[in-house]
Amino acid sequence: MRRIASIVACAALAGAGMVSATTPAVAKSFVTSPYVALGDSYSSGAGILPQVLGSPPACSRSQVNYPHDVAAVTQPAAFTDVTCSGAKTSDFFTSQSAGVPPQLDAVNADTRLITMTISGNDGGVFVNSFFGCVTVDAGQVYGNPCQQKYGTTFVDTINNQTYPALVNTLSAVRAKAPHAKVVILGYPQILPPVGDPSCYPSMPYSMGDVPWLVNQQQVANDAVRRAAEATGAHYVDTSTPSAGHDACAAPGTRWMEPVTNPVNADPVHPNADGEAAMARATLTAIS
Secondary structure, three states: OHHHHHHOOOHHHHHHOOOOOOHHHHHOOOOOOOEEEOOOHHHHOOOOOOEOOOOOHHHOOEOOOHHHHHHHHHOOOOEEEOOOOOOOHHHHOOOOEOOEOOHHHHOOOOOOEEEEOOOOOHHHHHHHHHHHHHHHOOOOOOOOHHHHHHOOHHHHHHHHHHHHHHHHHHHHHHHHOOOOEEEEEOOOOOOOOOOOHHHOOOOOOOOOHHHHHHHHHHHHHHHHHHHHHHHOOEEEOOOOOOOOOOOOOOOOOOOEOOOOOOOOOOOOOEOHHHHHHHHHHHHHHHO
């Protein structure tokens, strides 16, 4: 309860991404129920305990993911969380795995609020870059071996494949829930703008590859923003408020957990504080 209270605590911190104490009342100025949470591991709160009892284990759905935080504030009469780790845009239309129905099955004409993060897993971009580069960069603190290997592969995939998939997916969401407020979040900052050798043990990316990966994430978030604009969805910028809270920041300050020794979250994923910050940004967007 203390963590939920912090979501809505202090108007004086609004510039730092905090939500003012009046936000819950403002957020109820439109219908927020039924509320359906869609999306991937950044929405499910992958690896964060406690997990939602009875949910598919592979989905790694946390009780303190940002949709649950949003629901705790808006208090919808009906709340459905179908977020699932590893989800792609295609998993909105087809079953992701046994026991995991298409996410759009949870949406209907009565739905009034929908939130999501989606597209990071499309085309293997996230796993092949942020996890693939760990192997490519192994033992090489300096230089840019991952960039040399992949060049523009990932940004080309984002622009040529992920963006149209996002437009198609958001259009399908809108078609199923024409009266809903559709909110799609960008992804919080994973790395600082420039490489820091002291961070290499926990985030083992070569110094020259850090800005290249940062740029890739900016391109990915811009694709989400453009797709939202094209389909009438609401884009939530989580990159700006997460500056300084990346995985290289100290415990207690960081909102993202590092590759090595992550604490109560999957590697390179938001921790509970990160999910709370995503909730604050979402509540601001829907107020």
